[in-house]
Amino acid sequence: MNQVLQIVQDATLTYHQKVLALARLAEANDHESLPVNDAYVKAKEMGIICDLNEGNTPYRPRYIIPDYRILMQKGCAMLELEAPKDLWEATAALLMMYHHVPSITSFPVFLGNFDELLEPFVLKVSKEEAKKCLRLFLAHIDKTLTDSFVHADLGPKASVTGELILELTEEMNLAMPNLSLKYDPEITPDDFAEKAVSCMLKTSKPSFANHQMFVKEWGEDYAIASCYNGLKIAGGGFTLHRLRLATMAKQAESVEDFFARVLPNYTDLLLNGMEDRIRFIVEQSKWFETDFLAREGFVKMENFTGMFGLVGLAEAVNTLLKIEDPAKGFGYNSEADQLGVRIMEALNDQVNGFKSKYCACTEHHYGLHAQVGIDSDGMDNSPGARIPIGYEPALHQQLNHSTLYHKYFVTGCGDVFKFDQTWFNSTQALLDIIRGAMAKGYRYFSGYNADADVVRVTGYLVKRSEIEKLDANQTSLNNATVFGKGARDGGHALDRRIHDQSSR
Amino acid sequence: MLWTVASMTKAPVNRLIPFSNVDGPGNRFALFLQGCPFSCLFCHNPETIHLCVHCGACVKTCPVGALSRVDEKVIWNREKCVNCDTCIKVCPHLSSPKIRMMSPQEVLSEFEPVASYVRGISVSGGECMLYPQFLSELFALIKAKGKTCLIDSNGFTAFENYPELMSLADGVMLDVKAVDDDFHKKICGVENKTVLHNFSWLLKNQKLEEVRTILYPNYEEENLRTVDFISKRVKNVRYKLLRYRPFGVRSQGIELLGNQTYSLEDAQKLVDLAKSNGASQVVCI
Ligand code: SF4
Numbered sequence: 088m089n090q091v092l093q094i095v096q097d098a099t100l101t102y103h104q105k106v107l108a109l110a111r112l113a114e115a116n117d118h119e120s121l122p123v124n125d126a127y128v129k130a131k132e133m134g135i136i137c138d139l140n141e142g143n144t145p146y147r148p149r150y151i152i153p154d155y156r157i158l159m160q161k162g163c164a165m166l167e168l169e170a171p172k173d174l175w176e177a178t179a180a181l182l183m184m185y186h187h188v189p190s191i192t193s194f195p196v197f198l199g200n201f202d203e204l205l206e207p208f209v210l211k212v213s214k215e216e217a218k219k220c221l222r223l224f225l226a227h228i229d230k231t232l233t234d235s236f237v238h239a240d241l242g243p244k245a246s247v248t249g250e251l252i253l254e255l256t257e258e259m260n261l262a263m264p265n266l267s268l269k270y271d272p273e274i275t276p277d278d279f280a281e282k283a284v285s286c287m288l289k290t291s292k293p294s295f296a297n298h299q300m301f302v303k304e305w306g307e308d309y310a311i312a313s314c315y316n317g318l319k320i321a322g323g324g325f326t327l328h329r330l331r332l333a334t335m336a337k338q339a340e341s342v343e344d345f346f347a348r349v350l351p352n353y354t355d356l357l358l359n360g361m362e363d364r365i366r367f368i369v370e371q372s373k374w375f376e377t378d379f380l381a382r383e384g385f386v387k388m389e390n391f392t393g394m395f396g397l398v399g400l401a402e403a404v405n406t407l408l409k410i411e412d413p414a415k416g417f418g419y420n421s422e423a424d425q426l427g428v429r430i431m432e433a434l435n436d437q438v439n440g441f442k443s444k445y446c447a448c449t450e451h452h453y454g455l456h457a458q459v460g461i462d463s464d465g466m467d468n469s470p471g472a473r474i475p476i477g478y479e480p481a482l483h484q485q486l487n488h489s490t491l492y493h494k495y496f497v498t499g500c501g502d503v504f505k506f507d508q509t510w511f512n513s514t515q516a517l518l519d520i521i522r523g524a525m526a527k528g529y530r531y532f533s534g535y536n537a538d539a540d541v542v543r544v545t546g547y548l549v550k551r552s553e554i555e556k557l558d559a560n561q562t563s564l565n566n567a568t569v570f571g572k573g574a575r576d577g578g579h580a581l582d583r584r585i586h587d588q589s590s591r
Numbered sequence: 592m593l594w595t596v597a598s599m600t601k602a603p604v605n606r607l608i609p610f611s612n613v614d615g616p617g618n619r620f621a622l623f624l625q626g627c628p629f630s631c632l633f634c635h636n637p638e639t640i641h642l643c644v645h646c647g648a649c650v651k652t653c654p655v656g657a658l659s660r661v662d663e664k665v666i667w668n669r670e671k672c673v674n675c676d677t678c679i680k681v682c683p684h685l686s687s688p689k690i691r692m693m694s695p696q697e698v699l700s701e702f703e704p705v706a707s708y709v710r711g712i713s714v715s716g717g718e719c720m721l722y723p724q725f726l727s728e729l730f731a732l733i734k735a736k737g738k739t740c741l742i743d744s745n746g747f748t749a750f751e752n753y754p755e756l757m758s759l760a761d762g763v764m765l766d767v768k769a770v771d772d773d774f775h776k777k778i779c780g781v782e783n784k785t786v787l788h789n790f791s792w793l794l795k796n797q798k799l800e801e802v803r804t805i806l807y808p809n810y811e812e813e814n815l816r817t818v819d820f821i822s823k824r825v826k827n828v829r830y831k832l833l834r835y836r837p838f839g840v841r842s843q844g845i846e847l848l849g850n851q852t853y854s855l856e857d858a859q860k861l862v863d864l865a866k867s868n869g870a871s872q873v874v875c876i
Pocket residue numbers: 642643644645646647648649650665678681682683684685686687688689
């Protein structure tokens with residue numbers, strides 16, 4: 088059937104989702120804007136490198152991280168907004184701006200540090216009024232920014248706003264927005280962190296971001312956006328491409344061949360492919376000259392970077408070592424784990440040896456990213472550096488294993504854990520685990536209770552009840568529900584190990 | 592008596608759990624030692640009560656050949672074992688062949704990889720106070736890592752006789768299963784004099800981390816007496832009321848206490864009583 092008609096008639100797509108699908112189709116017809124490299128095209132066809140369907144004519148950076156503090160302090164000329172004077176004006180101004188923040192999905196991937204932006208206004212009204220206003224604010228986000236990659240941050244300090252957002256998150260049980268707590272045991276009080284743990288068990292959010300680690304790499308002005316992407320505020324990510332390491336490893340004749348030929352070759356292709364795209368976005372797309380976000384200083388071009396992603400480290404290692412049983416490979420055997428470290432070291436060296444014309448905020452280098460996988464990855468390439476689902480070892484072993492790799496991924500890396508009911512009675516215990524993991528270099532911790540409706544698929548959140556709507560051939564407002572369905576069916580992403588009271 | 596064979600430096604380990612969220616505050620490393628001087632009818636882990644007498648009855652029942660006899664001793668192969676617990680079910684001596692003799696150093700080497708995730712160690716059983724020397728040596732090692740040490744005990748041994756151990760231990764989680772001595776003898780097989788003495792001594796010396804009482808179906812009078820007695824004294828110490836559950840209980844226990852869980856409504860009455868008596872941290876599970 089003709090592809091346009093197919094989209095138009097698709098019963099599982101909302102109107103807005105159809106418009107986006109048609110736009111992607113139009114872009115696919117442009118074969119001239121970006122330079123075409125035959126080796127790159129071939130590697131893409133072989134499934135070794137992947138541009139995450141970023142399109143042939145990028146007309147905005149992939150991830151945009153506006154500095155909403157400017158909106159709070161000065162207002163916005165384009166939107167004819169003055170600096171807000173109270174909580175109602177502040178939340179309304181934010182909602183108006185969110186509507187105009189583009190991204191790869193056309194929804195804003197970053198909504199700001201809610202508590203920092205809103206606390207001065209929240210403190211001026213009664214708790215009841217603040218809660219009423221924030222309830223509407225969150226409901227508005229859930230119903231209009233219908234995409235799970237829409238992400239807001241809290242912390243590291245405790246605040247009235249933060250407490251109210253946690254309370255409302257539990258009461259409302261919504262999939263959007265995704266939420267991170269910037270957690271620093273030296274700044275974040277235990278009782279606030281424990282509330283966040285209990286909220287996370289019930290609603291799969293917030294996740295815990297290792298604040299000390301991110302500050303060391305990015306400075307105080309960093310954001311956690313989309314799934315768990317570390318980026319600079321007033322900046323963002325130009326592009327995210329990825330190596331599918333498991334598929335790549337099959338090209339190697341030996342471990343040494345992998346390091347001498349295969350890995351450097353494809354890494355080079357990807358680096359140059361990313362650079363071509365970034366140059367197009369900066370030099371040809373006109374986005375930075377024309378969009379009010381850039382013109383009014385909500386973002387600055389020099390604060391954007393490139394994100395070099397990868398998936399399938401586990402399977403690549405097992406393939407190279409000819410290990411067939413995953414229970415004896417990556418995560419279970421030190422030779423495999425050390426080979427994983429060697430791959431990360433080699434990648435880290437090559438990626439940091441490449442100089443981009445742009446990306447000034449990261450010294451003209453791209454940042455490594457442990458990509459969470461896409462629905463079409465199936466079981467062949469596990470997300471980032473994760474141990475495959477279904478083969479998770481005991482919790483402490485999994486955490487210790489992860490800390491070998493998290494340090495490399497400055498633009499994001501994390502894992503998801505599923506807990507049984509007993510942890511509701513011992514949020515202290517879960518906080519001990521998170522704190523201990525971070526002290527060892529764990530970057531980003533997500534968890535949820537096995538019975539929750541809102542669940543974290545690989546990095547983003549969906550409602551199981553919404554996936555069931557798609558199963559029944561009905562529409563789901565959330566654009567990401569369809570990815571959740573794909574990841575459930577193809578990647579068994581909802582079947583991860585459940586950790587019980589005495590997690591063995 | 593079997594449990595007096597405790598070695599000075601090694602202890603029989605029934606089980607070791609790297610992360611536990613139910614053995615004291617926060618996340619803890621839990622160690623279960625084998626052997627107990629009580630034989631409570633409602634015990635959920637009756638296989639921890641006695642040391643193995645190497646009778647051999649379990650050997651042939653293992654489906655994967657993880658048990659064998661060597662020189663009159665039953666040997667357990669940890670690598671082969673699939674933890675089906677058949678051996679435990681058939682053992683006529685309330686024991687288990689899956690016991691490791693471990694030194695404090697060996698326990699420490701299992702503790703170290705998880706040290707940063709836990710507040711400390713909780714040692715339970717069986718009854719861990721059968722091995723006070725082992726505990727002292729182990730706690731010295733754990734304290735040197737800056738972590739806390741808790742004892743989980745039925746209170747059969749007088750803590751005041753072990754000043755060195757008590758100076759290392761951060762606290763004791765004490766079971767007070769009944770204040771009525773006759774009833775205590777009936778359900779636990781031994782008298783409770785030392786238990787009650789320990790309760791006051793630990794309280795006075797600020798080493799009482801938590802007190803636990805089981806609520807028994809059909810014994811309201813006894814439940815009331817115990818909860819009343821403890822709650823009038825514990826103040827800010829956590830007091831846990833554990834509703835009897837038939838899960839894992841052996842047949843003699845089921846005969847006496849039945850096959851039902853102690854009801855939440857009845858438990859709530861006792862929680863209210865405890866609170867009105869001044870106990871500030873009452874938890875009911
Ligand atoms: S575990 Fe029980 S059945 Fe097996 S040898 Fe020891 S005492 Fe006998």
